[in-house]
Amino acid sequence: MTAPVLSVQGVSKTYTQRAGLFGRASRTYALRDVSFDLRAGEILGLVGESGSGKTTVGRIAMRLVEPSEGEIHLAGQDVTALSGAALRPMRRRIQLIFQDPSASLNPRQTIRQILRTPLRLRGITDDAEIVRMLAIIGMGAEALDRTPAMFSGGQRQRLSIARALLMNPDIIVADEAVSALDVCVQAQVVNLLLDLRDQFGLSILFIGHDLGVVGLISDRVGVMFRGSLVEIAPSRELFERPRHPYTARLLAAAPRQGGKLTPHAEVDAGRLFPTSTEGCAFAALCSHAITECRTTRPVMRETAPDHWTACRRADLDLRPTHC
Amino acid sequence: MTLLSVRDLGVDFGGPLIVDGVSFSMKKGEIVALVGESGSGKSVASLALMGLLGRGNITGSAMLRLNDGRETDLVRIGPRERRGVLGRHVSMIFQDPLSSLDPIQTIGAQMREVLSLHCGLRGGKAQARAIELLHEVGIVDPQACLKLIPQRLSGGMRQRVLIAMAIAGEPELLLADEPTTALDVTVQAQVLRLLLSLRARSGMGMIFITHNLAVASSIADRVIVLYAGQVVEDAPADAFFAAPAMPYSKALLGAAPGIDSVFGARRLPTLRGQVPAPGERGVGCRFAPRCDAMRPTPCQTQMPDLLTIADGENEVHAVRCGRWEELAR
Amino acid sequence: MKSAEIILSIWAHLRSLRPRGRVAAYYIVFVVIACVAGPWVLPYGHAHIDLHHRFLSPISAGHPLGTDEIGRDLLTRVLMGGRVSLLVGLASTILSTVIGTTLGLVAGYNSGAARFLITTIIDATLCFPVVFLMLTLAAVLSPGVGTIIGIVTLVSWMEAARVVQAQTRVIRKMDYVTAVVAMGATDRYVLMREVLPNVAPAVIVSATLTIARAILLESYVSYLGYGVQPPDASWGNLLNNAQEYLESDPWLAIIPGVAIALTVTMFNLLGESLQDAIDPSIQAKGRRS
Amino acid sequence: MAEGMLAFAARRAGVNALLLLLVSLTGFMLLHATPGGPLAQFSLSPGMTSERLNQIAHSMGLDQPLWLQYVKWLGGLLKGDWGHSYRDHAPVLSIIISHLGATVELGLASLVISFLGGLAMGLIGALRAGEAIDALCSLVGVILLSLPTFWLGLVFIYFLSVRTGWFPAGGLMSPGHASATDRLRHLALPAMTLGLVSIPVWGAYIRSFAGDTLNQDHIRTARALGVPGWRIVLRRVLPAALLPLIPIAGVYLPTLLSGALVTETVFTWPGVGRLFLDSLQYRDYPVALGVLMFSAVLVLMCSLAAELLHHAADPRLRT
Numbered sequence A: 001m002t003a004p005v006l007s008v009q010g011v012s013k014t015y016t017q018r019a020g021l022f023g024r025a026s027r028t029y030a031l032r033d034v035s036f037d038l039r040a041g042e043i044l045g046l047v048g049e050s051g052s053g054k055t056t057v058g059r060i061a062m063r064l065v066e067p068s069e070g071e072i073h074l075a076g077q078d079v080t081a082l083s084g085a086a087l088r089p090m091r092r093r094i095q096l097i098f099q100d101p102s103a104s105l106n107p108r109q110t111i112r113q114i115l116r117t118p119l120r121l122r123g124i125t126d127d128a129e130i131v132r133m134l135a136i137i138g139m140g141a142e143a144l145d146r147t148p149a150m151f152s153g154g155q156r157q158r159l160s161i162a163r164a165l166l167m168n169p170d171i172i173v174a175d176e177a178v179s180a181l182d183v184c185v186q187a188q189v190v191n192l193l194l195d196l197r198d199q200f201g202l203s204i205l206f207i208g209h210d211l212g213v214v215g216l217i218s219d220r221v222g223v224m225f226r227g228s229l230v231e232i233a234p235s236r237e238l239f240e241r242p243r244h245p246y247t248a249r250l251l252a253a254a255p256r257q258g259g260k261l262t263p264h265a266e267v268d269a270g271r272l273f274p275t276s277t278e279g280c281a282f283a284a285l286c287s288h289a290i291t292e293c294r295t296t297r298p299v300m301r302e303t304a305p306d307h308w309t310a311c312r313r314a315d316l317d318l319r320p321t322h323c
Numbered sequence B: 001m002t003l004l005s006v007r008d009l010g011v012d013f014g015g016p017l018i019v020d021g022v023s024f025s026m027k028k029g030e031i032v033a034l035v036g037e038s039g040s041g042k043s044v045a046s047l048a049l050m051g052l053l054g055r056g057n058i059t060g061s062a063m064l065r066l067n068d069g070r071e072t073d074l075v076r077i078g079p080r081e082r083r084g085v086l087g088r089h090v091s092m093i094f095q096d097p098l099s100s101l102d103p104i105q106t107i108g109a110q111m112r113e114v115l116s117l118h119c120g121l122r123g124g125k126a127q128a129r130a131i132e133l134l135h136e137v138g139i140v141d142p143q144a145c146l147k148l149i150p151q152r153l154s155g156g157m158r159q160r161v162l163i164a165m166a167i168a169g170e171p172e173l174l175l176a177d178e179p180t181t182a183l184d185v186t187v188q189a190q191v192l193r194l195l196l197s198l199r200a201r202s203g204m205g206m207i208f209i210t211h212n213l214a215v216a217s218s219i220a221d222r223v224i225v226l227y228a229g230q231v232v233e234d235a236p237a238d239a240f241f242a243a244p245a246m247p248y249s250k251a252l253l254g255a256a257p258g259i260d261s262v263f264g265a266r267r268l269p270t271l272r273g274q275v276p277a278p279g280e281r282g283v284g285c286r287f288a289p290r291c292d293a294m295r296p297t298p299c300q301t302q303m304p305d306l307l308t309i310a311d312g313e314n315e316v317h318a319v320r321c322g323r324w325e326e327l328a329r
Numbered sequence C: 001m002k003s004a005e006i007i008l009s010i011w012a013h014l015r016s017l018r019p020r021g022r023v024a025a026y027y028i029v030f031v032v033i034a035c036v037a038g039p040w041v042l043p044y045g046h047a048h049i050d051l052h053h054r055f056l057s058p059i060s061a062g063h064p065l066g067t068d069e070i071g072r073d074l075l076t077r078v079l080m081g082g083r084v085s086l087l088v089g090l091a092s093t094i095l096s097t098v099i100g101t102t103l104g105l106v107a108g109y110n111s112g113a114a115r116f117l118i119t120t121i122i123d124a125t126l127c128f129p130v131v132f133l134m135l136t137l138a139a140v141l142s143p144g145v146g147t148i149i150g151i152v153t154l155v156s157w158m159e160a161a162r163v164v165q166a167q168t169r170v171i172r173k174m175d176y177v178t179a180v181v182a183m184g185a186t187d188r189y190v191l192m193r194e195v196l197p198n199v200a201p202a203v204i205v206s207a208t209l210t211i212a213r214a215i216l217l218e219s220y221v222s223y224l225g226y227g228v229q230p231p232d233a234s235w236g237n238l239l240n241n242a243q244e245y246l247e248s249d250p251w252l253a254i255i256p257g258v259a260i261a262l263t264v265t266m267f268n269l270l271g272e273s274l275q276d277a278i279d280p281s282i283q284a285k286g287r288r289s
Numbered sequence D: 001m002a003e004g005m006l007a008f009a010a011r012r013a014g015v016n017a018l019l020l021l022l023v024s025l026t027g028f029m030l031l032h033a034t035p036g037g038p039l040a041q042f043s044l045s046p047g048m049t050s051e052r053l054n055q056i057a058h059s060m061g062l063d064q065p066l067w068l069q070y071v072k073w074l075g076g077l078l079k080g081d082w083g084h085s086y087r088d089h090a091p092v093l094s095i096i097i098s099h100l101g102a103t104v105e106l107g108l109a110s111l112v113i114s115f116l117g118g119l120a121m122g123l124i125g126a127l128r129a130g131e132a133i134d135a136l137c138s139l140v141g142v143i144l145l146s147l148p149t150f151w152l153g154l155v156f157i158y159f160l161s162v163r164t165g166w167f168p169a170g171g172l173m174s175p176g177h178a179s180a181t182d183r184l185r186h187l188a189l190p191a192m193t194l195g196l197v198s199i200p201v202w203g204a205y206i207r208s209f210a211g212d213t214l215n216q217d218h219i220r221t222a223r224a225l226g227v228p229g230w231r232i233v234l235r236r237v238l239p240a241a242l243l244p245l246i247p248i249a250g251v252y253l254p255t256l257l258s259g260a261l262v263t264e265t266v267f268t269w270p271g272v273g274r275l276f277l278d279s280l281q282y283r284d285y286p287v288a289l290g291v292l293m294f295s296a297v298l299v300l301m302c303s304l305a306a307e308l309l310h311h312a313a314d315p316r317l318r319t
Helices: A054-061 A111-122 A128-136 A141-145 A153-165 A183-200 A211-217 A235-240 A245-253 A291-295 B042-050 B079-085 B107-119 B123-136 B142-146 B155-167 B185-202 B213-219 B237-242 B247-255 B324-328 C003-015 C019-041 C074-109 C113-127 C130-140 C145-171 C175-182 C187-223 C251-278 D002-032 D037-043 D050-059 D066-079 D092-127 D132-146 D149-162 D180-214 D217-224 D229-242 D245-250 D253-266 D272-281 D285-313
Strands: A006-018 A025-038 A043-047 A069-074 A094-097 A171-175 A203-208 A220-225 A228-234 A301-304 A307-309 B002-012 B017-027 B031-035 B057-065 B071-073 B090-093 B173-177 B205-210 B222-227 B230-236 B307-312 B315-319
Touching: A006 A054, A025 A054, A025 A069, A025 A228, A043 A054, A043 A183, A043 A211, A054 A171, A054 A203, A094 A153, A094 C175, A111 A128, A111 A141, A111 A153, A128 A141, A128 A153, A153 A171, A153 A183, A153 C175, A171 A183, A183 A203, A183 A211, A183 B247, A203 A211, A211 A235, A220 A235, A220 A245, A228 A235, A228 A245, A245 B185, B002 B042, B002 B205, B017 B042, B017 B057, B017 B205, B017 B222, B017 B230, B031 B042, B031 B185, B031 B213, B042 B090, B042 B173, B042 B205, B090 B155, B090 D217, B107 B123, B107 B142, B107 B155, B123 B142, B123 B155, B155 B185, B155 D217, B185 B205, B185 B213, B205 B213, B213 B222, B213 B237, B222 B237, B222 B247, B230 B237, B230 B247, B237 B315, B307 B324, C003 C019, C019 C074, C019 C251, C074 C113, C074 C145, C074 C187, C074 C251, C113 C145, C113 D002, C113 D285, C130 C145, C130 C187, C130 D002, C130 D253, C130 D272, C130 D285, C145 C187, C175 C187, C187 C251, C187 D149, C251 D132, C251 D149, D002 D066, D002 D285, D092 D132, D092 D180, D092 D229, D092 D253, D092 D272, D092 D285, D132 D180, D149 D180, D149 D253, D180 D229, D180 D245, D180 D253, D217 D229, D229 D245, D245 D285, D253 D272, D253 D285, D272 D285
Parallel strands: A043 A203, A043 A220, A094 A171, A171 A203, B031 B205, B031 B222, B090 B173, B173 B205
Antiparallel strands: A006 A025, A006 A069, A220 A228, A228 A307, A301 A307, B002 B017, B002 B057, B057 B071, B222 B230, B230 B315, B307 B315
């Protein structure tokens, strides 16, 4: 197997938070000991619910947020300690696509100015590449003199992708890049990303919360829960044979077309569970948890070929039962 | 028995119609999913029914049959009468449960307000009923919850509180505008189940507005698809998900990857173009410019009617497509 | 941006203003022209003393606004005073906007010591009641138009600094700025290309409101006798001893006051309308579907 | 919570001490940088010789290095010894306190007028947003905001005192007729002057906060649950609009004092503002400096108090 283009190794991120003006400062983990590789030409999906830390992973991989612990390797080079001028040339290798199409383009610039920015930073003065890139994303040169406000959400997302690609990156981090779009537009953008991966050999870290979309686009999928990566596996394998109870629960909860819910109430319904700092983060919610789960953190281990699970009970059969 | 009968509902803000001749009816205790992309007019239509638009011209009628047998037209009633209807006969919950609760009052204060308005309960009785309601919506520690301000609750708990407030007056009809869109998927499933069990217990009808067909499928008895302000398909949920008749419905179903069937395909079927803006609609079928099955006539020349294509026992299936018969073959 | 583009965009903004904003803009242009050109056209110099025609009422022959206690033509005095008042307003606004914008950008973009230092200086300055501070400075420094411009600047720059700092903090967190940072742009590039153009509209609004305030502040100080010194006129010092003649000759107090109030109102209206034109979110609210 | 409050107060006290240090340094340096310095007043006296001046300077410690003078003055401040007036040698602090009552009276009266006016204007504007009455309110607001305080005072004096004789033109009370009504009649014009020009300040905030609240989803939810409009305004809009006003009221004091100085001058109202102006005129620097310091302390104390009050009143800030 070729060397990974991006390697995140044992990354943690802690925040010191003050609860209100009078509160005491406390340390909370946004990320805890997250490790994964992004392989060349692969689309790696990251799913998780709000607050699971998936966005922070993307930002740390891009060095937009400083990790508290751990290392980030870009194409084999440790970039964790780089800063300022040394970091800048590395930045162009990894580019970001955002969730909110209305905030991702500068409202006071024309599309021409926006798309020139990456070229200027690469030292290119010729505009030919811009027109070529517009054609790739399915837009014409007439777009150049308009402002972002004149485009629909889907079109802005395409422009945002074009801007990222003009940096000629190896890696794209797509942070909920299709979540804000209507389903038909979302399908177009998903297809575009797949085409671009084939055409340019890009590696994509695709962060999302819609299991269907993430499962479709990704070669492998990682599942995050409250700051920890709990499972990572090829997407078909993960969806058909989840080995972490949280993954199984996530899959069971996803709504299905043609699948009807039954109206029975759940036991753990409206209660807030504290995140335990010791033990498995999911233990309090897990129906399979044993005493050890609550006291010591589980480590990632390979439970099937290329299938990694951070669960002591990964041997359980958790095949999703449809409800 | 019919609970609500909407006839020719139209809404405009001084320009072209945003909601254009929407008609449907629903039975007592039925859950109807109103499905559409942004710009389809689904939220505007529901706010118009509630009288919450604030501005704009509303035409048509929406007859609601109350439990005591009276009928009231939600479009025509005056503001005073509407206050007597809202919360007691019709309630509504919204997408963002955080901003839907007053940030500077406790849950208890907000619940007591509704209880005193609709049930005449005050003091200890209101408190007891509030606890009961919170319990009913699956909140484990109602006493503690009542003392908190909304920011201290999780998204799912907030939506549960809002549901509790909405059902406090025991309404016949609940409008839910994307109530689970802002929630995580595991919480979404819990809230959907809660709504289903409330329906089973109280026989409350529900209009569930969503853009997500999978969510609609999880909860609805009947699906109504809106496109560019019009109803384009109205079908029992089973029939709809088994065999949608309108090309737009098919496209919508195809474009959303489900979690069971996604692998290997690797490309999603897509629709070209976008929903026409209210001012840019042609005379023919509004979906025609994006439709693969489009024929210049009649699709581009004449607006198709909403045709009833199956009329079984309580099972009406209607579609707005001139070619549905050919396409079904 | 080239200057032609700037002028074009200002013109485009003016045309998109609400009616009251456009009226204000026309009035301001009119007053500026009147104050600059008026004294040349009028027959009397502003220091032309005519003891035979003291305390003439308005609409007197040859003196449309009457004369003052030593027979000077009040219209000429008001126009001359307008020159000084407008000059003080404009000059101190330009200075305080430049100072405030620079400090605001620095404090908004950085998060460490620079921000703490600048916000502390802003807070410390705001501890003084403005007029007290102005009078103290005026008492210390030798009076004159340049001095009063400096004083008004010193008590006015905080407004722009606060607005720019707040805006910068918001904008630097926007996705489009993050995108450019992720491309490896330098801080300077991000500030000049991405942040500044987005802060500019707020700066223009704040500058318009600052002119209004500066004209008022000058009038306070001159009224209290610490500003522009006679025989030079300003709208403030025309009122300086008007209180003495209030009983017999009220127009001496009323007319210069109307000039101040009207002009300041128009600048405030222009600023308010610019704000509406630039930030349409107020009208856009409630139009969600 | 109580412990947290203390920690907060301590943090703020630290920042405030730093601010006061900056303020005192600025004020001290300003007045000592005057041409002629603090001695200016004495040098104007007839028959003053430079010998005598030096003697005075020495007796007042003015021949010492500036930093030493500052340190001594600052030490005195902390001990409550704010120095003595050049004019009548009275202690500065007691002079200020004797003038404080009139200013507080004027300030409170004007605050009541401006707050009630602003509340009415802001609520009308927010509830009738976009309608003609909202436009009218905002126009009136802009005009009031643009009026020079002293000129408004002169207009009031001319029309309500000189022409009609309804109110006295100035002073605290009529000599020999000290009664409550007389006091109120004297207060009316200055309080109205100062109050009117501040109406739009409150009006704009209330209009904006109430407008924001009215646009929030929870108002729509309340309507959807059948809560009557008046109840929504009273229970939801009003508290939400007033809570953020508390900290703003705390930092409003400098503006009020500035307005008071001008108003007191027009109406010969014997408050702190006039005291300051007089002390500048007579180059009575210890008093001028004292007033500056006094107002800074007052400003910081009020803003701290307002912030604590805000945190006690707003449940969002409690944890």
